[in-house]
Amino acid sequence: MARQNQNQSDQNQNQNQKQNNNQNANSSSTETDDFSMRETSPNLGGGRVPGNERFGTAFDLVEQMHYLYIRIVKARSLPPNKGNSNPSPDPYVEIKLGNFIACTKHFEKTxxxxxxxxxxxxxxxxxSLTLELTVRDKDGGEEDNSIGGVSFEIIELPVRVPPDSPLAAQWYRLENLFNRSENxxxxxxxxxVWMGTQADESFPDSWHLxxxxxxxxxxxxxxxxxYLSPRLWYVRVQVIEAQELETNGNRQSEVVVKGAVMNMVLRTKALSSVRPMWNEDxxxxxxEPFDEQLVLTVEEKLGNKEEVVGKCLIPLHSVEKRMDTRxxxxxxxNLEKHTRGKNGEVNVVQLNSKIHIRVCLDGGYHVLDELTQYxxxxxxxxxxxxxxxIGVLELGILNANGLTAMKTRNGRGAVDAYCVAKYGQKWIRTRTVIDSLNPKWNEQYTWEVFDPCTVVTIVVFDNNHLQGVDNGGGGAKDSRxxxxxxxxxxxxxxxxxxxxxxxxxxxxSGVKKTGExxxxxxxxxxxxxxxxxxYTQPLLPNMHYIHxxxxxxxxxxxxxxxxxxxxxxxxxxxxxxKEVVEYMLDVGSNMWSLRKIKAHYSRLTGVLSSVVLFCQWLNHICIWTSPVLSVLVHVLFLILVYYPQMIPIFILIYVVVIGIWRxxxxxxxxxxxxxxLSYADRLTGDELDEEFDSFPSSKSGEVLKLRYDRLRSVGSRIQxxxxxxxxxxxxxQNLIxxxxPRAxxxxxxFCAVLAGVLYVIPVRGVVVAVGLFVMRHPSLRNRVPSVPMNFFRRLPARTDGLL
Structure with a gap:
């Protein structure tokens, strides 16, 4: 199909490998720089001068990449093949640009x-300075016969500037490129043929070098x-009751209703077959579009077996849509009995049994994304x-550097990288850059934004579905x-x-940096x-809060x-x-992981650290570590007690000052x-093996026993x-x-006495007395716990009733 100069290709690949080795050596010099994000200064928009918008403004978040475009439309009146019994040619077009040779597909006898x-x-x-297009006849020999060709000077090619209309193709008479003196x-x-950029409409469908x-x-x-992901709806089926069920007559039997849409089956609880009432959703x-059917099946439980009593088929396109709480x-x-005849045909028998249901398509929810944290x-x-x-999100995917080789090709590491980005219903996929550890995409995409508290996800994958890959079969998966x-x-x-x-x-094997x-x-x-x-509106639609x-x-x-x-x-x-979609949607992110438990605990302690610091600071005040600061706090405390209206003002001013300072x-x-933060750099081999284990686990009994004991240890602490x-x-709660009884x-x-004291003594006096008692000098303190603390610790709880 195509031929390229092998020396030039190997030279480019060696340069990519050298650049990757240099970047890996530099990145591994310090551990902190490996996983850090750094700001860059790319030449966005091709460095256009204001007022000189030659290549438009649609791609101002990427670097301009200039391409030579060749659109080969068709040929006509090709001469017959004189050296073959079949006079009709098998034509294809050979594109020659210096050392690079590419070919179109060929047609037989056309x-x-x-x-x-x-x-x-x-x-x-x-x-090269010349582009040669040669029409050849594919005859199966060592060298196909040349019918004729057309040549173009590269420097004379027109430049197409979007949003201009596409360049019109023209007819060119074929000439003998090797001997123009002949006829x-x-x-x-x-x-x-024209010069353009990646903003050209032909860029996505073109064959790249x-x-x-x-x-x-x-x-x-x-x-x-x-891509646009499908619009999803919730189907709510309320199974109310059933009557006149044709069961085996045993009053002790139980019936259950199974609902099925496609491959998903849900069931109600089992109730007595005598006028059962479920009232379950x-x-x-x-x-969309709703091509499926909702199948409701009433089954009678006979021991460990279930026998079908009847079923009901409801086309989803006929179900009522609702968007509110009505x-x-x-x-x-009516239930139907489906039986299979001798010839394989399905016979449908109408039954007297009926089922009472309420079915609707709920459009007041948002499906899928509200169930994830991203x-x-x-x-x-x-x-x-x-x-x-409320706005527009623009994303420019420029390039990647130092990607890790994900497979082998011709005895060396290779990667065929492409990017997938998701925001809302719109998914995008960049073109795959073949065999490059430093791919350049320079593609720009746009999304409408309806809520600022949302996340755009970008993932780089290695394409394992190209012909000639060493590790590919029909079950190959794209590597993340x-x-x-x-x-x-x-x-x-x-x-x-x-x-x-x-x-x-x-x-x-641990956390790894696979590139940038x-x-x-x-x-x-x-x-x-x-x-x-x-920011003042509910995060989710109202149906999520009402129902x-x-x-x-x-x-x-x-x-x-x-x-x-x-x-x-x-x-x-x-x-x-499937592997791409599931990784983009973080499938399996809620599975148990000791690493995640440690990370969440660290997050919680980080949030509570300010409370701990305040308690430590108050403790230093109370034990008079710094007498000057303790005296100032006493004075401030007395001011706030006697002027309580200053408390909220003081707090608000403090928050404003801290916010401005930060x-x-x-x-x-x-x-x-x-x-x-993710505790990914402090994992042991066993913890990693546990996190990547399948569900259910595929490990042996000893490994499971060890992990189960560790899980019990962690669970006991949480417990x-x-x-x-x-x-x-x-x-x-047990105070009253x-x-x-005595407590x-x-x-x-104590409450009655305190009420009398507060009636006689002003509240300020009581607060001052309590505050000064708490912040009293260490010489007046006793290490024995206080009376209120002793009283509180002696109060009963419901622990006595636990087994």
């Missing part, structure tokens, strides 16, 4: 072929595409509940190279962020007032939604495969994945903390429940 193929050659890799060749070739070796079905997996996820009218549906959209499914956009998340609320509006993000992946990706991000706000107003979903329903619905999205996007061309030390770039918290709360009587007497 004098008027139509190719409609576009080729793109990077301008910086053109090493001109026969036939004509329609082509269009690095992908000329890809053949067959692999061509579709190379090109960039934009079964919820499913479906996608109650959908219920209906009685949501990119919070809008309701129903279009009438949509909100206007790294992930980047950017939360829009952390971005300043109308500012362009250009950073190089480390690509971090957790492997069974350079991105340009800009969030443009349409109206600052609308943006600020979004909330249970935890079990959330897990089940998220699993269904992920399966539907993966199945739909896998049917696109080129497909976004403005100077604010982060200048969006947050990124932190391996220290102790929860139990202590419950004990303290129960002691406070007479669980300990309750003492507390009530």
């Amino acid at each position: 004098p008027n072929p139509e190719w409609n193929q576009v080729f793109a050659f990077p301008k910086d890799r053109i090493q 001109p060749g026969e036939g004509e070739l329609m082509v269009a 690095d992908a000329l070796s890809v053949e067959g079905d692999g061509i579709a997996n190379v090109r960039s595409k934009v 079964l919820m499913f996820v479906v996608a 109650v959908v009218s219920s209906k009685w549906c 949501s990119s959209d919070f809008r309701a499914t129903h279009r009438l509940l949509g909100t206007p956009s 190279i790294g992930k980047v998340r950017i939360r829009l609320s952390t971005l300043e509006t109308d500012r362009t962020y250009t950073h190089s993000y480390p690509l971090i992946v957790l492997h069974p 990706i350079q991105l340009a991000v800009r969030f443009t706000c349409v109206s600052l007032l609308n943006l600020m107003q979004m 909330p979903l249970t935890c079990f329903q959330q897990d089940s619905l998220r699993h269904q939604a992920t399966h539907i999205v993966a199945m739909r996007l896998n049917r696109a061309e080129p497909p976004l495969r 403005y100077r030390s604010r982060s200048r770039h969006p947050p990124h994945m932190d391996i220290k 102790t903390v929860i139990g202590d918290m419950a004990t303290q709360v129960e002691r406070i 429940t007479w669980r300990d 309750t009587a003492m507390f009530l007497v």
